[in-house]
Amino acid sequence: MEYNFRDIEKKWQEKWKEQKAYEVSNNSVRPKYYVLDMFPYPSGTGLHVGHPLGYIASDIFARYKRLQGFNVLHPMGYDAFGLPAEQYAIDHGIHPAVSTDQNISNFRKQLDNIGFSFDWSREVRTSDPKFYKWTQWIFLKLFESWYNRSTKKAESISTLEAIFEKEGNLKIGRTQSAAGGNESGSIDFSADQWKSFDEKQRQDILMNYRLAFCGYGEVNWCEALGTVLANDEVINGVSERGGYPVVKKKLRQWYLRITEYADRLLEGLDTVEFSDSMKEMQTNWIGKSYGAEIDFHLTPNPSPSGDSFLRVYTTRPDTIFGVDFMVIAPEHELVEKITSAEQQKEVEGYLSYVKSRSERERMAEKKISGVFTGTYAENPFDGRKIPVWISEYVLAGYGTGAIMGVPCGDERDHKFARHFKIPITNIIGKHYDGVEANPTKDAILENSGFLNGMIMRDAIEVVLQKLESMKIGQRKVNYKMRDAAFSRQRYWGEPFPIVWKDGIAEPLPESELPVLLPHLDELKPGPDAEGPLANLDSWKHYKGGIREVNTMPGYAGSSWYFLRYMDPHNENEFCDRQASDYWNQVDLYIGGTEHAVGHLLYSRMWTKVLFDLDFIGYDEPYRKLVNQGMIQGSSRFVYRFDYKLNDGVNLNAENPVLISHPIVEKFKENEKGLAEFIVSKVDQFNSQDASKIFASSAITGLHIDVNLVSGLELDLAGLRNWRTEYENAYFIMDDGSVVKPGESSTSTYTCGAEVEKMSKRYYNVVNPDDIVMKYGADTYRMYEMFLGPVEQSKPWETQGIEGVHRFIKKLWRLFYDDMKGKVWNEEKASEAELKILHKSIKKIGEDTERFSFNTGVSGFMIFVNELSDIKCSKKEILEPLLILLTPYAPHVAEELWHLLGNSTSILDATYPKANEKFLVETSKNYPVSINGKVRTQIDITLDASQQEVEQIILDNEIIKKWLNGGAPKKIIYVKNKMINVVL
RNA sequence: GCCCAGAUGGCGGAAUUGGUAGACGCGUCAGACUCAAAAUCUGGUAUUGGCAACAAUGUGCAGGUUCGAUUCCUGUUCUGGGCACCA
Structure with missing residues (x-):
C-alpha cells in the first residue's frame, strides 16, 4: 500500500465538504478564535505560488487552535471592486462583473486544491449588493456623524446642530480640513447667526464637520485619455498607457475625516500586537508633531497684493535666528499675490513645470529646484530680510504649506541654500561644520539675539512664550496624515447613496439601500472629468436632483469586511450585535506589509467610528497582526x-x-x-x-x-x-x-x-496547481512553510520540494511498507520512544505557537527520522504524531488516522500535551572554551557547583594543554549553557 | 529624498533571553541494492592547510562594548516593501 496523495486528497476534500467539516456556528460553549487573511483581490492572472503563503500559515494556525478546543472562525471572500477589472473591461470589452466572476471561480478552484479549512458558507464579495448595501449604510453613518473633540468620539450630527443652536461654533471652533476643505463653510458664527442662515449655508457649514465630507482635491488628470489616473498609472509625468501628458486638476471629492482620529489611532497601537516596525510605520504616517505657527511680515509691506503675513509651520522655533530663506509650496495661495513683477516670468515657468510633476516624483526627487518670488519676509526679532522662495519640496497639504529654511540645522534646507547660493547663518557654532547640516537640539545657540547661550532644547519654550506674547505665533500640533480621499471617478465601485439638490448633498434613506450599481455597456469617462456613471442620464437624474456619480474607492469594502464574516447573511443589519460581541476582535490577522498604512489605518478608523456610535463593542479590529513576506520568482536566462x-x-x-x-x-x-x-x-x-x-x-x-x-x-x-x-x-x-x-x-x-518579482513578464511564474498536481497539497503546504520564516521574503525554488515530499513518504512507511504492508502495531512504547514523542510535541507545539512554521516542519522531519532510525511503528507514538501533523498536512493525517482504526475525524482530535516527565535531563555535554573559542566538550551533571566544575576543568587533558602549566585568570560557568576559561 | 525591513555554506534556511555558527532540507560526492534505471538506504560535504589529530579563517562592510557578539551599539553598502487613486 503506497502513498497515493491524489486519491487521498480528493477523497478527504470531498468528505469534509459533505460533512460540512469547516462550517462554524455562532453559538458554542467553546472559546472563540478568529483567524483572518487579508482580503484578496481576485486578479485575472490567478494565484502564483507566492500568494497562498499567508493563507497556509493562517490555515495551520486555525487548525491548530481547533485541535486545542477553540471554536475557530476562518473565513474567506473577495475584495471584488477595483481598478484592474475596469481597465480590463476597457481593453477587452468584457464587463467587470463578468470578468470578476470568472476570476473568482478560478481563484476558488485554486484555493480548493490546497485544502484550506475556510468556512465557505460565510463567503462575501464586496461587489455583491447584499454586501455593499452595508458599505453604503456605514457611509451614511459617517456622513451623519461628526467628531466631538470634547467627548473624543463620533456623535450624530444632530448633537452638533444643537450646539450651533445654542452657541454657534465659537466654542468648538472650525474644523481644520487640510485635505480639500470646503472654504464656503469655514467661518466663525454665533447662535444667532446660525439661526439666520439659510439651508444651503447651514449644510455647507455642517459639511465641514461630517466624518464623510465633500471638498476639493487634486488628481492626476490625463486630458488625452479623459480620465483621472492612479499614481501608479503615471510614470515620469505621462500616462503609463499611451504616454500622454498628465497634469494636476482640482475636483470635488469625498473625504473621510480620519485626521480627527489621529490621536486615537496612535493610542490604539498600545492595545494591539503588531510588530514594532509596523507600529512605527503607522506612527510615522500619522506624523504627530509639536511645533508652532509663526507669522512673518512680508516686505515690501504690503506686498504687491496687500497681504502682509506669511504663516509658516515649524517644529523648531528655537532656530528662528538661523532662518536664511522661506519656502512656500507651489500651490500656496500667496504665490500669485507676492510674486514681484521682475520674477513673474520665472515663477510662471516654474509653476508649469511643477504642474507636470506627480507628488511621488516631487518627494523622491534628489535634484533641487525652486524659484525666488521677489518678496522678502522679516525676522520679527532682528528685522533681517529673508527671501521667500517657491519649491516643490514643500507640499501644500502639510502644515501651512510654508516653511522657514534653516540651512545649518536641516539637511534639505542646507542643500537648497547651497544650490541657490543663499548665505548660511550658523547659530550652533562648532556643531555646524559647513559641509553638512546638524539637526541637534543640544547645541548652545549663537548669533541668536536674546537666545544666545541657551541650549536649543530649552530655547524652544522661551521662543514659544515670546511669540505668544507678541501675538505673532502660537503652539500647534500638526499631523502629517491627511484626510482620506474617498471618491473615484470610476465605474467599478460602490455608488454613493447621495443625491445633489441645489448644491446640497442629500443622503438617501436607509430604506432605499442598496443603491445598485447600474449596468453600463461601455465604460468611457463622463464629461468634465466625471466617471462613467455620469454618462447614464436615466440613472443620474433622480428625485429631482442629480445622483453622486463618483464611486467609492477600493478600501471601502475592506474597511469593515471582518465584521460581515461574523454574520454574512443578515439582511437587517450589517452584523448582529450578539455575533460581533461573540466573535469580537480578529485574534490573528495575516497579510503583507504593503497594507501597513493604507488598509490597516482605514479599517482601524471605521472600527472606531462604529464603536463610537455603539454598533460594536470594541474599537480595534485586529488584536494580533502577523506580516507575511513575499515569495519572489527565480528567473532563468x-x-x-x-x-x-x-x-x-x-x-x-x-x-x-x-x-x-x-x-x-x-x-x-x-x-x-x-x-x-x-x-x-x-x-x-x-x-x-x-x-x-x-x-x-x-x-x-x-x-x-x-x-x-x-x-x-x-x-x-x-x-x-x-x-x-x-x-x-x-x-x-x-x-x-x-x-x-x-x-x-x-x-x-x-x-x-x-x-x-514573480511576474508573467519574467516568465518565472509557478502555478500552485502544477505543484499540487505533481506532489499533492500536503507536500505543497509543508514546503511553502519550510522555505523560511513567514515574515521573510524569499525566492521560490521548485527543486527543494522533493525533500518535503520524501519526508511524507517516509512518514507513510512508518505505517505501511511497500513490501511488507501494514507495519504499525499496538506494542507498548519504550521510555526512549516516549522521550522522542514528547520532545517533538514540545518542539512542534512551541514552533506553531510562535508562527515559526519552518522550524516546525523541520521538527517533524527530525521526529520521523528518529522513529525510522529505531524502527518504531507503534500506534502509541504514531497517533499523537498524526494529530500534531494535522494543521500542516491534513489529508495524509486524516487518512492514516482512519487506517489506524479511528472512525471520527482527526480535525476534532485533541492536541497532545508534552509530558515534562520524559524531558528531564540529568547532565549536559558542556562546550568548554578557552578565551571564547570552543576547544573541547565535557559531560557534567546539571547540579554541579562552580567549584566542582572548576576542578573538572583543571583536570582535563585538553585544557591542561592550553593552560600550558599556568593558572587561568577566571573560569566562567553558566549552568546549562557553557564554560569559558579565561587565560 | 523620507519611513520600515533584510543580508549567515553552492542554495533555502537554523541558532527562541549575549553562550558549541551552519539544525532541517536541496544540491553535490562516494558507497549499498539493481542486468539497468527509478525509488530507497548508508556515509561525507563552510573555507584553507593537513593522511589524521588538529589549526587558522568565517554570519554584507568598517569600527566598538563584552570573558564571550549572527544576536547589543555607531557608521556604511546593497536588496526588498511603502510614500496617500494598484489592491
Missing part, C-alpha cells in the same frame, strides 16, 4: 551572442547562438576571447569576416520560461518548441560543445539565474 556586420544586418535572427552560463562566466573579463571562441565553434560564421564580428559582438541575457529548466539545466527541445525564435538556435554547452539546430546532446546547458 539564456545568453544570446549578438553581433552586427558593418551594414547593420544582424545575422542572428535566423540562427541565434545561445551560450551557457558557465561559458559566459569563463569569458567574463574577456569579450574578444569569447567572440573568438564562438566564431571558432559555430560553422555559420566561417564565411564571415571574423574581425567585423569581434568589433560588434555583445551578450544579451534573455528571460526564458522557468518551466523549461530543471534546476539550472535547460531542456533544449523544450526551448525550441517554446518560441519560434529559438527553433533553429545553436547552443554552446557547458563543456564548450555545440548543438546545432535539429541535434540533441548528452552535454548540459546551464542557465543563469536571478531573483526577481
Whole structure:
C-alpha cells in the first residue's frame, strides 16, 4: 500500500465538504478564535505560488487552535471592486462583473486544491449588493456623524446642530480640513447667526464637520485619455498607457475625516500586537508633531497684493535666528499675490513645470529646484530680510504649506541654500561644520539675539512664550496624515447613496439601500472629468436632483469586511450585535506589509467610528497582526551572442547562438576571447569576416520560461518548441560543445539565474496547481512553510520540494511498507520512544505557537527520522504524531488516522500535551572554551557547583594543554549553557 | 529624498533571553541494492592547510562594548516593501 496523495486528497476534500467539516456556528460553549487573511483581490492572472503563503500559515494556525478546543472562525471572500477589472473591461470589452466572476471561480478552484479549512458558507464579495448595501449604510453613518473633540468620539450630527443652536461654533471652533476643505463653510458664527442662515449655508457649514465630507482635491488628470489616473498609472509625468501628458486638476471629492482620529489611532497601537516596525510605520504616517505657527511680515509691506503675513509651520522655533530663506509650496495661495513683477516670468515657468510633476516624483526627487518670488519676509526679532522662495519640496497639504529654511540645522534646507547660493547663518557654532547640516537640539545657540547661550532644547519654550506674547505665533500640533480621499471617478465601485439638490448633498434613506450599481455597456469617462456613471442620464437624474456619480474607492469594502464574516447573511443589519460581541476582535490577522498604512489605518478608523456610535463593542479590529513576506520568482536566462556586420544586418535572427552560463562566466573579463571562441565553434560564421564580428559582438541575457529548466539545466527541445525564435538556435554547452539546430546532446546547458518579482513578464511564474498536481497539497503546504520564516521574503525554488515530499513518504512507511504492508502495531512504547514523542510535541507545539512554521516542519522531519532510525511503528507514538501533523498536512493525517482504526475525524482530535516527565535531563555535554573559542566538550551533571566544575576543568587533558602549566585568570560557568576559561 | 525591513555554506534556511555558527532540507560526492534505471538506504560535504589529530579563517562592510557578539551599539553598502487613486 503506497502513498497515493491524489486519491487521498480528493477523497478527504470531498468528505469534509459533505460533512460540512469547516462550517462554524455562532453559538458554542467553546472559546472563540478568529483567524483572518487579508482580503484578496481576485486578479485575472490567478494565484502564483507566492500568494497562498499567508493563507497556509493562517490555515495551520486555525487548525491548530481547533485541535486545542477553540471554536475557530476562518473565513474567506473577495475584495471584488477595483481598478484592474475596469481597465480590463476597457481593453477587452468584457464587463467587470463578468470578468470578476470568472476570476473568482478560478481563484476558488485554486484555493480548493490546497485544502484550506475556510468556512465557505460565510463567503462575501464586496461587489455583491447584499454586501455593499452595508458599505453604503456605514457611509451614511459617517456622513451623519461628526467628531466631538470634547467627548473624543463620533456623535450624530444632530448633537452638533444643537450646539450651533445654542452657541454657534465659537466654542468648538472650525474644523481644520487640510485635505480639500470646503472654504464656503469655514467661518466663525454665533447662535444667532446660525439661526439666520439659510439651508444651503447651514449644510455647507455642517459639511465641514461630517466624518464623510465633500471638498476639493487634486488628481492626476490625463486630458488625452479623459480620465483621472492612479499614481501608479503615471510614470515620469505621462500616462503609463499611451504616454500622454498628465497634469494636476482640482475636483470635488469625498473625504473621510480620519485626521480627527489621529490621536486615537496612535493610542490604539498600545492595545494591539503588531510588530514594532509596523507600529512605527503607522506612527510615522500619522506624523504627530509639536511645533508652532509663526507669522512673518512680508516686505515690501504690503506686498504687491496687500497681504502682509506669511504663516509658516515649524517644529523648531528655537532656530528662528538661523532662518536664511522661506519656502512656500507651489500651490500656496500667496504665490500669485507676492510674486514681484521682475520674477513673474520665472515663477510662471516654474509653476508649469511643477504642474507636470506627480507628488511621488516631487518627494523622491534628489535634484533641487525652486524659484525666488521677489518678496522678502522679516525676522520679527532682528528685522533681517529673508527671501521667500517657491519649491516643490514643500507640499501644500502639510502644515501651512510654508516653511522657514534653516540651512545649518536641516539637511534639505542646507542643500537648497547651497544650490541657490543663499548665505548660511550658523547659530550652533562648532556643531555646524559647513559641509553638512546638524539637526541637534543640544547645541548652545549663537548669533541668536536674546537666545544666545541657551541650549536649543530649552530655547524652544522661551521662543514659544515670546511669540505668544507678541501675538505673532502660537503652539500647534500638526499631523502629517491627511484626510482620506474617498471618491473615484470610476465605474467599478460602490455608488454613493447621495443625491445633489441645489448644491446640497442629500443622503438617501436607509430604506432605499442598496443603491445598485447600474449596468453600463461601455465604460468611457463622463464629461468634465466625471466617471462613467455620469454618462447614464436615466440613472443620474433622480428625485429631482442629480445622483453622486463618483464611486467609492477600493478600501471601502475592506474597511469593515471582518465584521460581515461574523454574520454574512443578515439582511437587517450589517452584523448582529450578539455575533460581533461573540466573535469580537480578529485574534490573528495575516497579510503583507504593503497594507501597513493604507488598509490597516482605514479599517482601524471605521472600527472606531462604529464603536463610537455603539454598533460594536470594541474599537480595534485586529488584536494580533502577523506580516507575511513575499515569495519572489527565480528567473532563468539564456545568453544570446549578438553581433552586427558593418551594414547593420544582424545575422542572428535566423540562427541565434545561445551560450551557457558557465561559458559566459569563463569569458567574463574577456569579450574578444569569447567572440573568438564562438566564431571558432559555430560553422555559420566561417564565411564571415571574423574581425567585423569581434568589433560588434555583445551578450544579451534573455528571460526564458522557468518551466523549461530543471534546476539550472535547460531542456533544449523544450526551448525550441517554446518560441519560434529559438527553433533553429545553436547552443554552446557547458563543456564548450555545440548543438546545432535539429541535434540533441548528452552535454548540459546551464542557465543563469536571478531573483526577481514573480511576474508573467519574467516568465518565472509557478502555478500552485502544477505543484499540487505533481506532489499533492500536503507536500505543497509543508514546503511553502519550510522555505523560511513567514515574515521573510524569499525566492521560490521548485527543486527543494522533493525533500518535503520524501519526508511524507517516509512518514507513510512508518505505517505501511511497500513490501511488507501494514507495519504499525499496538506494542507498548519504550521510555526512549516516549522521550522522542514528547520532545517533538514540545518542539512542534512551541514552533506553531510562535508562527515559526519552518522550524516546525523541520521538527517533524527530525521526529520521523528518529522513529525510522529505531524502527518504531507503534500506534502509541504514531497517533499523537498524526494529530500534531494535522494543521500542516491534513489529508495524509486524516487518512492514516482512519487506517489506524479511528472512525471520527482527526480535525476534532485533541492536541497532545508534552509530558515534562520524559524531558528531564540529568547532565549536559558542556562546550568548554578557552578565551571564547570552543576547544573541547565535557559531560557534567546539571547540579554541579562552580567549584566542582572548576576542578573538572583543571583536570582535563585538553585544557591542561592550553593552560600550558599556568593558572587561568577566571573560569566562567553558566549552568546549562557553557564554560569559558579565561587565560 | 523620507519611513520600515533584510543580508549567515553552492542554495533555502537554523541558532527562541549575549553562550558549541551552519539544525532541517536541496544540491553535490562516494558507497549499498539493481542486468539497468527509478525509488530507497548508508556515509561525507563552510573555507584553507593537513593522511589524521588538529589549526587558522568565517554570519554584507568598517569600527566598538563584552570573558564571550549572527544576536547589543555607531557608521556604511546593497536588496526588498511603502510614500496617500494598484489592491
